[in-house]
Amino acid sequence: MPGLEDLYREIILDHHRNPRNRGELPPPAPHAVGHNPLCGDEIEVFLQVTDGPEGLTVSDIKVGGQGCSISQSSASMMSQAIKGKPVAEVQALVRRFKGMMSIPDEHGNDIEPDPSVKLGDLEALQGVVKYPVRIKCAILGWNTLLEALEQA
Amino acid sequence: MTGHALDTAAIKQQFPLLQRRLNGAPLVYLDSANTSQKPAVVIDTIADFMRHSYAPINRSAYQLAAEATDLYEGARSKVQQFINARRVHEIVFTKNATESLNLLAYSWGRANLRAGDVVVLTHMEHHANIVPWHMLVAERGIVLRWVPLTADGQLDLTTLPQLLDGAKVFSFTAMSNVLGTITPVQQLCAAAHAAGALAIVDGCQYVPHNVTDVQAWDADFMAFSSHKMCGPSGVGVLYGKEDLLEAMPPFLGGGNMIADVRLDGFTTADLPAKFEAGTPPITEVVGMGAAVDFLTGLGMANVRNHEMEVAAYAQRTLTERFGDDIQLHGPTNIEVRGATFSLGFRNIHPHDLSQVLDQKNVCVRAGHHCAKPLMRLLGVTATARASFYLYNDTDDVDALADALDGASDIFGY
Numbered sequence: 001m002p003g004l005e006d007l008y009r010e011i012i013l014d015h016h017r018n019p020r021n022r023g024e025l026p027p028p029a030p031h032a033v034g035h036n037p038l039c040g041d042e043i044e045v046f047l048q049v050t051d052g053p054e055g056l057t058v059s060d061i062k063v064g065g066q067g068c069s070i071s072q073s074s075a076s077m078m079s080q081a082i083k084g085k086p087v088a089e090v091q092a093l094v095r096r097f098k099g100m101m102s103i104p105d106e107h108g109n110d111i112e113p114d115p116s117v118k119l120g121d122l123e124a125l126q127g128v129v130k131y132p133v134r135i136k137c138a139i140l141g142w143n144t145l146l147e148a149l150e151q152a
Numbered sequence: 153m154t155g156h157a158l159d160t161a162a163i164k165q166q167f168p169l170l171q172r173r174l175n176g177a178p179l180v181y182l183d184s185a186n187t188s189q190k191p192a193v194v195i196d197t198i199a200d201f202m203r204h205s206y207a208p209i210n211r212s213a214y215q216l217a218a219e220a221t222d223l224y225e226g227a228r229s230k231v232q233q234f235i236n237a238r239r240v241h242e243i244v245f246t247k248n249a250t251e252s253l254n255l256l257a258y259s260w261g262r263a264n265l266r267a268g269d270v271v272v273l274t275h276m277e278h279h280a281n282i283v284p285w286h287m288l289v290a291e292r293g294i295v296l297r298w299v300p301l302t303a304d305g306q307l308d309l310t311t312l313p314q315l316l317d318g319a320k321v322f323s324f325t326a327m328s329n330v331l332g333t334i335t336p337v338q339q340l341c342a343a344a345h346a347a348g349a350l351a352i353v354d355g356c357q358y359v360p361h362n363v364t365d366v367q368a369w370d371a372d373f374m375a376f377s378s379h380k381m382c383g384p385s386g387v388g389v390l391y392g393k394e395d396l397l398e399a400m401p402p403f404l405g406g407g408n409m410i411a412d413v414r415l416d417g418f419t420t421a422d423l424p425a426k427f428e429a430g431t432p433p434i435t436e437v438v439g440m441g442a443a444v445d446f447l448t449g450l451g452m453a454n455v456r457n458h459e460m461e462v463a464a465y466a467q468r469t470l471t472e473r474f475g476d477d478i479q480l481h482g483p484t485n486i487e488v489r490g491a492t493f494s495l496g497f498r499n500i501h502p503h504d505l506s507q508v509l510d511q512k513n514v515c516v517r518a519g520h521h522c523a524k525p526l527m528r529l530l531g532v533t534a535t536a537r538a539s540f541y542l543y544n545d546t547d548d549v550d551a552l553a554d555a556l557d558g559a560s561d562i563f564g565y
Contacts, residue, residue, distance in 0.1 A: 004511055008504075008562055039503060040520040040533040066533050068503035069563075137503065 006127035007134070008069065015073035020080050023062040030151035033065070034144030036136055041067030043075050045144045049152035054086040056152070063141065070125075070134050075141030077122050087149065092117050094142055100126055101135050158450060158458040160545040166191045167543055180514040180551040185329050185357060185492045185539030187379045190443075194382055197442035198435055209434055210408060210425065224434055227441025228424070234444045235355075235374070236365040237391055241423040244390040244397070245437050249356035250280040252375030252390035253323075255427065256352060257284035259403045260373075260396070261321075267293035270319040272349070274299040274307055274335075275529055276328040279522040280375075281354045285323070299324070301529065305331040305482040307340075316347035324351075326358035330521045330530075330537065331482030332463075332492035334358065341370045350396070356380055356388075360541070361459055361490050363452040366391055378436065383443030387436040390427070397423050404429035455542045462540045463491040466549045470495070473553050477560075481530060491540035494521070497556055500563050502536040508562055509536075512555035 025031070025046035034043045044064035049056055061079045066072070078097075082090045096119060099111030128138045164170050167189045172179055181189060207220035225240075232240045246252045261284075265271070271285050275298055288294045297315045300308045305328070316322060322344035327334045337353055344351035353374040355364065360381035366374055373392045379385035392400075402409055402420050406429035411419045420426045447455065464486050470478050470493075479496035483489045497505055502518035509516055517537045520527045527533060538552055 004508060004562060007507070013563065038519060040524065040527065041503075042533065068501040070503070131507070134503075134507070 007131055009124040009127065011077075011121055011124045012069060012073045015076040016069035019063065019072055019076040021061055021063055021076070021083065024064055025060065025062050030148045032144050032147035032151065034140050034147065036067070036071070036140055038136075039067075041065070041071045041137060041140055043067065043071060043141045043144045045075075045141065045148045047145075047148045047152055049087065049149075052086065054088075056087040058082050058085055058087060058090055061145075067140070068134075068137055070128060070137040071140045074122075074125055074128075074138045075144075077125070078141050078145060081120060081122060082145070087152070089117075090145075090149070093119075094146060097122060097125075097142055098139065100129070101139055102129050103135070103139065155451065155454045155457055158454055158542060160458070160543065163450070164543050164545075166193070168192055168195065170543060174513050177513050180512070180548050180555075182538040182540060182544065182548060182552060183515045183517050184360075184380070184541035184544075185537065186517050187385065188360065188382050188541055189543065190384065191382055191446050193446055194384065194439050194442045198384060198439040201435055201438045206435065208431065220434065223438050223441070224432075227437045227444070230441045230444040230448075231389055234364065234448065235359065235389075235391060236367050238367060239394050242391055242394055242397065244392065244424045244427040245432055246375075246388045246390050246427075247386065247433070248379070248388035249354065249375040249377040250388070252373075252388050253280050253352075253354065254284045255390055255403045256323075256373055256375075257288055259400045259427075260350075261285075261288050261294075262292075263401050265292055265294050265320060269294045270297055271295070271321045271323065272297045272299065272315050272319045272344075274324045275301050276305075276307070276331060276333060276526055277323075277325055277354070277523070278329050279524070280356075281323055281325065282525065304484065305333050306488060307333075307335055309336075309339075309343075312340075312343055313347070316343055316349055319344075319347055319349040322347075322349045322351055323354070325354040327355075327361070327490050327492075328482065328523075328526075329357045329492065330494050330523050330526055330535070332489040332494075332539075333482055334362070334488050334490060337369045337371070341372075345370065357490070357492070360447075361452075362456050372396055378440040378443060381443055382446055383440035384436045386433045387440050394423065397427070402426050402429070406430045408432075450542060458542060459491040459540060460486050462544055462546065462549065463489065463493075465546045466491065466493060466538070466540065466552075469546075469549050469553055470556075474556065478556070481535065491544075492537065493539070494535035494537045496532065496535060498560065498563070500559055502534045504563070505536045505556075505559055508559040509552070509555045512551065512558065514552055514555045516552075 030047045042065040046062040048060035050059045063075045096117040207217040209221040209224045302308045341351035350372045353371045355374045355376040359376040377388040409429040481494040506518035
């Protein structure tokens with residue numbers, strides 16, 4: 001069994017203790033709630049999507065909910081990574097992150113990493129892939145983000 | 153009959169899986185409220201049955217089929233004696249306790265409940281004793297009332313007469329899978345009957361750990377599962393009083409549950425076949441019979457005494473070592489609780505906690521334990537749950553405590 005230091009990297013614990021962009025946005029902000037029915041983890045994503053120079057842009061994001069260190073830190077890092085980014089870039093990042101989590105695309109194929117999409121701090125979550133049970137924790141915020149984007 | 157202490161070292165030897173070493177270290181299995189491990193005698197009985205005696209039951213004339221039928225029906229008699237049912241045909245084999253409760257809601261509920269009829273549940277039920285009734289709320293417009301909890305996780309019975317007033321059913325657990333609370337079943341059955349309601353007992357956490365006597369309780373129905381009591385998964389039991397089972401319409405239709413089928417209809421078989429449509433889990437029922445023999449050999453009063461000792465040791469050890477850093481949900485009084493502990497530890501999320509404990513081969517469940525309404529009442533989304541059984545001892549408690557120490561190191565609390 002791999003050592004837990006691969007899972008609980010310092011930056012993950014930091015985001016867990018001090019989650020970024022925590023809070024809510026008032027209606028009619030696009031909003032989605034994601035549940036992990038097996039364990040009860042819950043993540044809420046609120047978005048502000050505005051027209052910018054590069055098309056539709058996530059100009060603000062707030063994250064709520066509660067759960068384990070992996071689900072909460074992943075959502076916190078996600079909020080930092082996508083705030084201020086054009087929606088097209090956000091979608092590419094979601095795809096890149098899912099690829100890192102070994103989640104296949106909509107056709108069941110492996111997602112090839114796109115080198116033009118930078119993961120930054122999110123790379124710290126790479127260790128999660130060695131703990132298959134925890135992948136669903138790491139991905140919960142991202143699926144919730146996609147649902148919220150659909151409403152935008 | 154005087155009790156005797158369980159020889160846990162010798163008992164552990166009888167469970168092959170507990171001999172397994174993972175990453176070079178022994179397993180500390182503390183998830184028996186989820187599902188229990190199996191003794192060699194159950195595994196061997198299942199293998200022997202499939203090697204030597206497997207055949208259809210109740211439908212063929214040859215000798216082998218008669219032998220298989222005898223073993224299957226023999227298991228029913230063992231279960232009858234184990235819970236002290238009056239008649240052997242009051243034991244119906246189902247898939248699990250969940251199916252038993254669904255059978256009741258579907259068959260008895262749909263025959264007897266109308267819009268506005270009241271079913272009383274408690275705040276400590278797990279989903280299997282909530283959702284089937286919710287389905288009748290949606291379909292029939294029945295009304296649910298809930299028995300609340302006291303601060304220490306027992307049923308608050310102060311308003312029970314009012315809650316039961318006019319109720320048709322009172323369905324409650326005999327032991328909480330989250331809090332470990334043992335409820336006063338006999339008193340609750342009497343209260344239900346005084347109000348003219350049926351008493352349904354969810355026994356799936358209680359039966360594996362205690363002496364069960366459905367006649368002393370005067371329970372109308374009781375549900376429990378084989379897999380939590382050293383038997384195989386895939387078989388459960390619905391106990392019901394003969395007259396009530398007789399009056400109920402069948403649940404699943406098909407072979408074995410009929411006396412006659414014509415082009416214009418059918419007549420049902422006698423109990424218990426009436427509720428056992430299709431080929432049942434033959435092998436699993438025989439395996440459950442072996443599990444009942446195993447438990448009877450140990451003596452359920454001895455099992456209960458042993459688990460009270462382990463529970464008391466766990467309470468003492470965890471409290472002494474961790475003080476306010478550990479939160480043990482449920483009653484502190486050992487007399488009204490089993491050896492199932494939901495716990496909170498510092499600010500570490502149960503998922504993270506169970507992951508860290510797993511590094512030390514300590515198996516605990518993290519999550520909502522299929523009891524989300526209770527989790528909300530406790531003000532948590534999840535807990536870590538350590539549940540002890542007849543093969544656990546004080547060494548396992550110490551292993552849990554040592555592993556908890558390691559969790560603090562990683563999370564820096």
